[in-house]
Amino acid sequence: MAELTPIQKKAAKLKELELDRETFLDEAKEITEYILPQKGLYLSSGEKPNKKKGRFAKIINPTASEDNDLLASGIQGGLSSQSRPWFRLEATDKSVMSLEHVQIWLDYVQNQMRSVLAGSNFYSKIHDFYNDEGGFGNAVMMCEEDPKKVVRFTLATAGQYCFAEGIDGTIDTLYLRYPLRAVNVKKRWPDTCSDSTKQSARTKPFDWVEIVHAIEPNNDRNPNKIDNRNMPFSSCYWEHAKTDKFLSKSGYNELPFAIGRWKTNDSETYGTGPGHTALGLVKMLQTMEKSSLRAIHKEVDPPLRVPTNLKDMLNVLPGGANYMPANDPRDSIGKLYDMNFNYPAAEAKIEQIVRVIHMIFKRDLFLLITDRPEMTATEVVERSQEKLIMIGPVTERQIPDVLEPMLSRTFNIMVRFGMIPPPPDELAGQPVQVDYISLLAQAQKMMGLQGMRSYVDMATAVETLKASSPDGAVKTNSDFLLDEYAQGLALPPQITRPDEQVNQFKQIQQQLAQQQQQIEMLKQGSETVKNLAVADAQGQ
Structure with a gap:
């Protein structure tokens, strides 16, 4: 058996990844039908772009669709809002942060990064990204260099991507399959596109051509070379229908993509999200709404019992006149049967299902964030502490999985574009770290400080007891009480002073x-x- 060529090996790997994705894809198609009709492109199932008929046909009650859009707006407003700073740069070595020239450099670079992101399409794409992640449980975004705007972000929706985890559990392999117009394929790869694509570009320029883009660790690279084929990550393009040659081969210095997964387990690569949890309820909701509407329709325009001699003679239009023989009971017209549909019970059940869907998508929390964008992190904690605890793991994983790789990629591109000045000597050779200061990030930090706040309240109560009730103060071993309270809250030991030091202070x-x-x-x-x-x- 002849050995496979490099492009054939890539095509075979694509098939393996698509096979591994089948279960996720089946669920994603249903989520597209019932929750995100404007999302999803399933090329492997023969679907064509711009040819989705009846996309919204199965959605009668759009509660889940609206809740998911609110979720996306809430996460964007809470984690990566354009209207307020959501990150700042810090030195890894905290001792140099007090130096003025270090602060000036960090402030300049972070402002440059914010300007680049604001001038690009990042904020429009990150909203769509969160929308996909909430609905499908997974979202994929690419960050490419752009000669005009420095960076350009593109989103791949369900059905277009396959990915795999590396040995450390992080995703390092991404295969994208997407359509391009024949004329655009010819413009981008004029020398390497297939003859059939060149012919289509001349005769049918707007025909679609399926392109595959494979990104994965470059295990065959020579680290002593610095050309684009020996970068840490390889990048290969080819036409899906043609596996005889690549359109192009290149590479990336760092991962050019971010993949968000709402919730995962160790045995599955693809994540699940609120869309998966709510799918059964959403399907039930549409069925119940359809049944209620059908019942109402039958009440308004019921099926009739009509004498055979009146066949094709009735005028059933509003206000239509129908003349009957007098005193002839056989010629009477009436309902075929009476409807006994319990409308109040049906509406109550629909309302119950709607409330559960709201709960799944955390509507109350994200409505609070979107309605009051000026709110502080303390207010968010006070109003929605319970919901923050539930949403905490999801929002926290957005930082290492999504925001961190996108900021790192943007920073490195800016360095290559010459937009970042040389760092101060104190920062040379050490990485700059990102501190996330968004509303939700600060709220999560505030949650961690609740124990300290509770301890201070207890200490204040003890002092109040000493002042207002001397007998109670004598009875209470306040030092032991505060030590036990701090230990119960698992506070850092530095919060309370050692007994020896306390005794010294008391003596003084x-x-x-x-x-x-x-x-x-x-x-x-x-x-x-x-x-x-x-x-x-x-x-x-």
Whole structure:
């Protein structure tokens, strides 16, 4: 058997990845039908772009679609909002952060990065990204260099991507399959596109051509070379229908994509999201809405019982006149049967299902964020602490899986474009780290500080007890109480002072109190002497 060529090996790997994706794809198609009709492109099933008929036909009640869009807006507003800073740069070595020239450099670079992101299409694409992740449980976004805007972001929807994890559990392999117009394929790869594509570009320029883009670790690279074929990650394009040659082969210095997965387990590569959880309820909701509408329709325009002699003679239009023979019961017209549909019970059940769907998509929390964008992290914690605990793992994983690789990629592209000045000597050779200061990131940090706040409240209560109830203060071992309280909250040991140090402070306070008492006694004695002296002088 002849050995496979490099492009044939890539094509075979694509088939393996698509086979591994089958279960996810079946679920994604249903989510497209019932929740995200504008999303999903299933080329492997023969679907063509711009030819989706009846995309919204199965959605009668759009509750889940609206909730998912609100979820995307809420996560964007809470994690990566354009209207407020959501990240800042810091030195890994905290000791140099107090140096003014280090602060100036970090501030300049972070402002440059914010300007680049704002000038690109990042914020429009990241909303679509969160929309996909909430619905399909997975979302894929590419970050490419752009000669005009520095960076350009593109989104791949369900059905277009396959990916695989590396040995460390992070995704390092991505295969994209997407359509391009024949004329655009010819413009981008004029020398390597197939003869059939060149012919289509001349005769049918707007015909679709399926392109495959494979990105994965470049295990065959020579690290001593710096050309684009020896970069850490390889990049290969080819026409899906033609496996005789690549359209192009290149590489990336860093991962050019971010993949968000709402929730995963160790045995599955693809994630699941609120769309999966709500899918059964959404299908039930559409069925119930359809049944209710059908019942209402039958009440308004019921099936009739009509004498055979009136066949094709009835005028059933609004206000239509139908003349009947007088006093002939056989010629009477009536309902074929009576409807006994329980409308209140049906509406109550529909409302119950809607409430559960709201809960699945965390509507209350994200509605709070989108309705009041000026709200502080403290207010968010106070109003939605329970929901923040539930959504915490999801929002926290957006940082290492999505935001961090996109910021790192943007920074490196800016460096190659000459937009980042040389760092101060204190930062040379050490990485710059990102501190996330968005609303949800700060709220999660505030959740971690709730224990400290509770401890301070307890300490204040103890001091109040000492001042207001001396007997209660004598009975209560306040030092032991506070130590146990801090230990129960799992606070850092630095929060409470050791007993030896506390005893030293108490001794010093006692000494100061004694000295103050002596001073007061001396003042009283001097006043007494002064008064006596005045009295003697007056007596004389």
